[in-house]
Amino acid sequence: GAVVSQHPSWVICKSGTSVKIECRSLDFQATTMFWYRQFPKQSLMLMATSNEGSKATYEQGVEKDKFLINHASLTLSTLTVTSAHPEDSSFYICSAHGSRVGEKLFFGSGTQLSVL
Amino acid sequence: KNQVEQSPQSLIILEGKNCTLQCNYTVSPFSNLRWYKQDTGRGPVSLTIMTFSENTKSNGRYTATLDADTKQSSLHITASQLSDSASYICVPWFYNNNDMRFGAGTRLTVKP
Numbered sequence: 001g002a003v004v005s006q007h008p009s010w011v012i013c014k015s016g017t018s019v020k021i022e023c024r025s026l027d028f029q030a031t032t033m034f035w036y037r038q039f040p041k042q043s044l045m046l047m048a049t050s051n052e053g054s055k056a057t058y059e060q061g062v063e064k065d066k067f068l069i070n071h072a073s074l075t076l077s078t079l080t081v082t083s084a085h086p087e088d089s090s091f092y093i094c095s096a097h098g099s100r101v102g103e104k105l106f107f108g109s110g111t112q113l114s115v116l
Numbered sequence: 117k118n119q120v121e122q123s124p125q126s127l128i129i130l131e132g133k134n135c136t137l138q139c140n141y142t143v144s145p146f147s148n149l150r151w152y153k154q155d156t157g158r159g160p161v162s163l164t165i166m167t168f169s170e171n172t173k174s175n176g177r178y179t180a181t182l183d184a185d186t187k188q189s190s191l192h193i194t195a196s197q198l199s200d201s202a203s204y205i206c207v208p209w210f211y212n213n214n215d216m217r218f219g220a221g222t223r224l225t226v227k228p
Contacts, residue, residue, distance in 0.1 A: 006159070034216075043205065043220040044160070093159050105150070105209075107159035 003027060004096050006108025013084055014116055021079045021111045023094030029074040030096035035067070038091040038110075050077055084115045119143045120219035122206055128225045133196055137222045139189040139206030146208040151180050151191050154203045154221070163191070163204075196226045 003026040013019050023033060032051050036044040048064075050056040050071035058064045068080040077096070081088055094108040121140045129135050141149075148167050152160035164173045164180040166189075172181045177200075179192045191204055203221040210216070 004159075041223075044218045046216065046218070091157070095159070104162055104165065107152075107161065110157065110159045112157065 004030075004094065004106045004108045006094050006111055008111060009109060010112040010114075012114045012116065015085055016083055019081045019084055019113060021081075021092055021094070021113075023077045023079070023096065023108050025075045025096045025106070028096075028098050030077070031074065031098055033071055033077040033094055033096045034105075035069060035077075035079050036093045036095070038093060040091075044093065047079075081113065084113070086115045089113055089115045120206055120208060120217045122204075122219040122222050124222060125220070126223040126225070128227060129196055131196060131198055131226050131228050134192065134194045135196060135224065137191045137193075137204050137206075137224070139191070139219055141187050141189070141206070141208050141217070141219075143208050143210075143217050144187065146210050148209050149180075149182055149189050150207045150209060151178070151189075152205045152207060154205060156202070160205060193224075196224075198226050198228060200224060201226045 005024045007022045034049050035047045038044050046059050047062045048056045048058045048069050050069050052071050052074050056069035071077040091110050091112050093110040095105050097105045119142045123138045148165050150165050151163040153163050154160040163178050164175050166173050166182045168184045177194045182189045203223050205221040206219040208217050
């Protein structure tokens, strides 16, 4: 079946640095990709929706200059956490689906970000 | 108020027993309702997808039901296994605008 690959699975960085997370659809064209963050024991929270070739749509309260999303191709979307701070430490997950109505939504395996 | 309420928040059952998880939603209309299983530290995995016209859908030991009139869905797990220990998340999805609402999930623990 379709697979979404997310990389890296975990990252530790110093405060003030930027971190890039990649999300790839391996055997289908992902017209839309979603980015979420999840704090321990809490639900997934949608951060932004990105369509290939266009600017991402951010949810209310999510800083677009802080969380840069690029969806340059039908198989790759990236999330860059700029100038990361300890409060950005979280579990980040991407998901993707193709263009057919009712198509399954496939999730990446997630990235655990720890900012020291 | 959260538009998707799941209950119970957590549940502990013995291996081999059955259980039912509940999802009440206020969002309407929606294209489909999905149940996901999420292991700790992993991305969610799809269990079932139901359109608003479907009443039930099964996937192995998982059976989801949907009552669009009362805006309730349930996920029934039969003959539970230790590997069923995970969070189960209910997600109504509006396909037209890619709008999804995630429930907080039910944390299921299956003990031997």
